Amino acid sequence: MRPPHDQPTDAAILDIIAQTQSREGPLLPMLHDLQGTFGYVPQAAVPLLAQTLNISAAEVHGVLSFYHDFKGAPAGRHVIKICRAEACQAVGANDLAEATLAKLGLQWHGTTANGSVTIEPVYCLGLCACGPAAMVDGKVIGRVDTGRMAQILEEVDV
Amino acid sequence: MKIYVPLDSAAKALGADELAQAVADEANSRGLKIELIRNGSRGMVWLEPLVEVDRGTGRQAYGAVQLCDVPALLDGTLSSLGAVEDIPFFAKQTRITFARCGVIDPLNLEDYKAQGGLLGLNRALSMVEQDIIDEVTKSGLRGRGGAGFPTGIKWNTVLGAKADQKYIVCNADEGDSGTFADRMLIEGDPFCLIEGMIIAGLGVGATQGYIYLRSEYPDAMSVMNKAIKQALDVGLLGANVLGSGRIFYLEVRVGAGAYVCGEETSLLNSLEGKRGVVRAKPPLPALEGLFGKPTVVNNVLSLATVPVIFEKGAAFYKDFGIGRSRGTTALQIAGNVAHGGLFEVPFGIPLGELITDICGGTASGKPVKAVQVGGPLGAYMPPEKFDTLIGYEEFDAAGGLIGHAGVVVFDDTTDMLSMARFAMEFCAIESCGKCTPCRIGAVRGVETIDRIAAGDATAKELLTDLCDTMRDGSLCALGGFTPYPVMSALTQFPDDFVSKVEAST
Numbered sequence: 001m002r003p004p005h006d007q008p009t010d011a012a013i014l015d016i017i018a019q020t021q022s023r024e025g026p027l028l029p030m031l032h033d034l035q036g037t038f039g040y041v042p043q044a045a046v047p048l049l050a051q052t053l054n055i056s057a058a059e060v061h062g063v064l065s066f067y068h069d070f071k072g073a074p075a076g077r078h079v080i081k082i083c084r085a086e087a088c089q090a091v092g093a094n095d096l097a098e099a100t101l102a103k104l105g106l107q108w109h110g111t112t113a114n115g116s117v118t119i120e121p122v123y124c125l126g127l128c129a130c131g132p133a134a135m136v137d138g139k140v141i142g143r144v145d146t147g148r149m150a151q152i153l154e155e156v157d158v
Numbered sequence: 159m160k161i162y163v164p165l166d167s168a169a170k171a172l173g174a175d176e177l178a179q180a181v182a183d184e185a186n187s188r189g190l191k192i193e194l195i196r197n198g199s200r201g202m203v204w205l206e207p208l209v210e211v212d213r214g215t216g217r218q219a220y221g222a223v224q225l226c227d228v229p230a231l232l233d234g235t236l237s238s239l240g241a242v243e244d245i246p247f248f249a250k251q252t253r254i255t256f257a258r259c260g261v262i263d264p265l266n267l268e269d270y271k272a273q274g275g276l277l278g279l280n281r282a283l284s285m286v287e288q289d290i291i292d293e294v295t296k297s298g299l300r301g302r303g304g305a306g307f308p309t310g311i312k313w314n315t316v317l318g319a320k321a322d323q324k325y326i327v328c329n330a331d332e333g334d335s336g337t338f339a340d341r342m343l344i345e346g347d348p349f350c351l352i353e354g355m356i357i358a359g360l361g362v363g364a365t366q367g368y369i370y371l372r373s374e375y376p377d378a379m380s381v382m383n384k385a386i387k388q389a390l391d392v393g394l395l396g397a398n399v400l401g402s403g404r405i406f407y408l409e410v411r412v413g414a415g416a417y418v419c420g421e422e423t424s425l426l427n428s429l430e431g432k433r434g435v436v437r438a439k440p441p442l443p444a445l446e447g448l449f450g451k452p453t454v455v456n457n458v459l460s461l462a463t464v465p466v467i468f469e470k471g472a473a474f475y476k477d478f479g480i481g482r483s484r485g486t487t488a489l490q491i492a493g494n495v496a497h498g499g500l501f502e503v504p505f506g507i508p509l510g511e512l513i514t515d516i517c518g519g520t521a522s523g524k525p526v527k528a529v530q531v532g533g534p535l536g537a538y539m540p541p542e543k544f545d546t547l548i549g550y551e552e553f554d555a556a557g558g559l560i561g562h563a564g565v566v567v568f569d570d571t572t573d574m575l576s577m578a579r580f581a582m583e584f585c586a587i588e589s590c591g592k593c594t595p596c597r598i599g600a601v602r603g604v605e606t607i608d609r610i611a612a613g614d615a616t617a618k619e620l621l622t623d624l625c626d627t628m629r630d631g632s633l634c635a636l637g638g639f640t641p642y643p644v645m646s647a648l649t650q651f652p653d654d655f656v657s658k659v660e661a662s663t
Contacts, residue, residue, distance in 0.1 A: 027431030129498030
């Protein structure tokens with residue numbers, strides 16, 4: 001079971017939205033800030049963003065759902081992204097990804113039962129000359145083989 | 159004693175942060191006074207972390223330094239590669255855009271100025287708008303993002319447009335697999351990009367710039383934001399650029415994981431806070447771009463090449479290259495390659511010389527089966543095409559494209575049918591959904607390739623037909639160019655498209 005998460009209050013959401021309101025085209029910065037604070041973009045933010053920016057809730061939803069980065073629920077405590085792009089495939093990224101998903105019993109975007117790790121695909125981290133590449137909680141790691149991945153999973157306490 | 163440990167993402171991915179800490183700790187425990195400098199990368203990724211030590215007699219390089227090497231590094235007993243400039247991979251290059259990258263502390267403006275920084279901007283500040291544009295046009299600089307459109311002509315269109323507000327947008331949404339030059343430049347020489355964007359602003363009369371940077375590059379984001387803050391603090395950016403009375407503000411905007419936002423119109427929509435769907439052209443972004451205003455959209459490398467054109471003159475830059483491909487290109491060699499990294503060289507080098515002589519072939523030691531040039535939308539080239547010269551028209555004639563100059567090497571264990579399938583799968587995942595050939599074609603493409611794999615040889619004709627439709631009917635390069643990797647795989651490597659079922663009958 002994933003631990004239930006507290007829903008942020010409207011006031012907390014509005015506080016964050018207000019910080020970038022004066023910028024040009026502020027919706028993406030707002031969504032990034034919300035996700036940065038809460039780990040996901042709460043559904044309650046949709047009408048509040050719509051009201052603030054004088055656009056429809058459907059438009060906000062459209063933007064939110066377009067981009068791969070924005071999540072509707074919190075991810076695991078640690079997020080491991082494995083590069084699936086061609087340069088990493090050329091040095092064994094597919095085998096690494098398959099082995100990792102199989103070991104954890106997950107599909108892409110899945111989270112382990114104890115809520116510790118979410119595995120996501122990423123299409124290029126710009127580490128194409130030292131692949132297979134991965135990113136663990138924002139930290140880049142190159143030349144990841146199954147041994148290195150086992151070490152990473154141990155460090156994040158799967 | 160100065161010790162340089164790169165802060166570049168590729169170096170970090172191979173342990174540079176831990177190494178820098180270990181160097182500082184070891185020096186501290188010995189009571190040794192060192193100056194630890196976090197420089198950009200020199201671009202030789204297979205040697206990262208590449209540490210340089212200057213004991214007062216010039217910088218000496220040490221390759222792939224591990225934590226256990228730190229005592230020997232400080233003792234001076236670790237085996238050195240000599241000066242970076244003497245390493246063959248580096249010595250064969252012509253560093254123009256990347257001249258400072260890896261040499262200086264990227265966040266030290268004094269270092270930047272000491273290496274020619276701001277000379278170009280100071281010259282541009284003394285020129286009128288049309289002269290600035292003409293200088294860029296004369297240099298022959300073309301868009302380094304992939305399309306290869308002449309930068310000066312684009313700027314001239316924006317200059318000619320009348321509006322109360324114009325924008326300079328830097329496309330740093332470097333999503334192509336096998337490319338990392340934009341990231342390396344931003345992490346290694348961010349002031350160079352700032353300077354190029356200010357010059358663009360002076361040229362076309364724009365006062366606001368945005369750098370659209372992909373979210374997969376958190377380290378580049380951090381370096382760029384620090385550089386912009388410094389530039390504002392010292393008056394390089396702001397209401398009075400270097401005391402000239404000219405205005406230029408700059409802000410980083412972060413993408414959100416959509417590959418298609420590297421396409422300029424979709425990028426503009428994203429910057430405006432909308433879904434990153436592609437816009438039909440015309441109107442050109444140069445006339446109706448960000449928020450409907452005239453906008454220059456240029457790649458990081460195009461803008462970062464502008465300062466040196468103004469520092470050394472258009473003729474200096476134009477003298478490099480072949481045909482209509484002038485100046486240098488920052489080739490990024492990646493994938494299954496022995497010596498991968500960034501190799502800046504004048505246009506005109508043969509592909510095979512790059513792969514075999516300079517980069518030493520595959521990392522696995524097996525024969526090269528194919529190289530994909532130009533990212534996920536680039537063609538797979540077999541070794542038979544290794545005599546193709548790196549140039550826009552030269553690659554076009556060979557059925558490929560140089561794109562953002564990423565070169566991904568594959569050895570002979572690669573199954574080209576799988577790579578073609580991946581190209582379609584990637585297009586389906588990343589399609590913005592606006593046009594039918596891309597949105598639906600990519601999904602049908604995956605299914606059709608699966609049919610070929612299952613032994614249905616007639617599906618090859620269907621795939622060819624589908625690729626024609628996608629190429630001719632898509633709104634942008636995502637759907638329009640996905641046929642390049644697919645069709646090049648099908649035509650150049652037909653054996654991989656004979657299924658096991660078919661082969662056994």
